Amino acid sequence: MAEAAAGQQATFATSISDLPEVGQHFLALYRSFWSLESLPAETLELCRLRLAQLLESDIAWEHEEVALTSMQRDQLRRWPDSAVFSAAQRACLELTEMHAMDARAITDEQADAVKAHYGEVGFVALVQALGVFDATIRLGLIWGLTSMEVDQ
């Protein structure tokens, strides 16, 4: 990947600059999840942040794609015991954790819980989004990014 010059931020833009014909399509896919009809962007942001915690990516955790309440951010690690998350958000967070650990271990009940709130389209959109969010976080770690902003 292209290396950022000394003092310059290492971003997705600098990292894909040798191969924009591929990289820009990946970033366009990432951006497309933030305006879905089938899933609220706030719920997706919770899932993205939970993945950042699980993958231990400080840079992804510090990044804000969608504004959330400070209570939700503060209590995300303890979401099973917290009252600040809705039933729909909890269903998505549970699926997020299973997807991160081993997608084969996702149960029909966990999938049904997401579908009960967001339908089949929302469930598909969520598992798509989790794959892409996980990928952006891994790329950030492998490329040593200093910013997760995709539009810089």
Add this chain to the structure above:
Amino acid sequence: MANKARVHSPDSDTGNLIADSALGLVPETLQHYLDLTVAIWDKGPLAPAEIELARLRNASHVGCVMCQAVRYDVAVEDGLTEELVERINDPEGDAPLSDRQQLILRYVDLYLLAPKVPDREFQHALDELFSKQEQTHLALLMAYFNGFSRCAVSLGGMPERMPRMEISVPR
């Protein structure tokens, strides 16, 4: 692993296996998936057989039965053999993979098992055998195939085993 599909595929018959799969249910993302799929195979510097090597190593890690059964025809035409595929999970066996092929598998493992900036020794080895553009291609194809294979597993409908199946890049 769920053998029963968790969603219905769209009622479409475009002939594009991505558009006609459950991924076709999400209109906002579909075209981006299609564009990225073609770009991964057509717009990067790595040869199709090298892309397939990384894809199959990922499929093995994720345990995606369908992904492991598939062979892309462009990779087969580029020289991917079943003997080579067998060596993906035994890269240092009796007929070891080339240094370049072994580095591809090592990169896949880094991406999946411990994502971090490659250490000095690994980065030096990559720089010796891969251009910067090839390294970027390798990272992006992993981002694509890993997300795609996890998605396929999550959607259910995965059989216990599948026969080898040659397919074309969906265009």
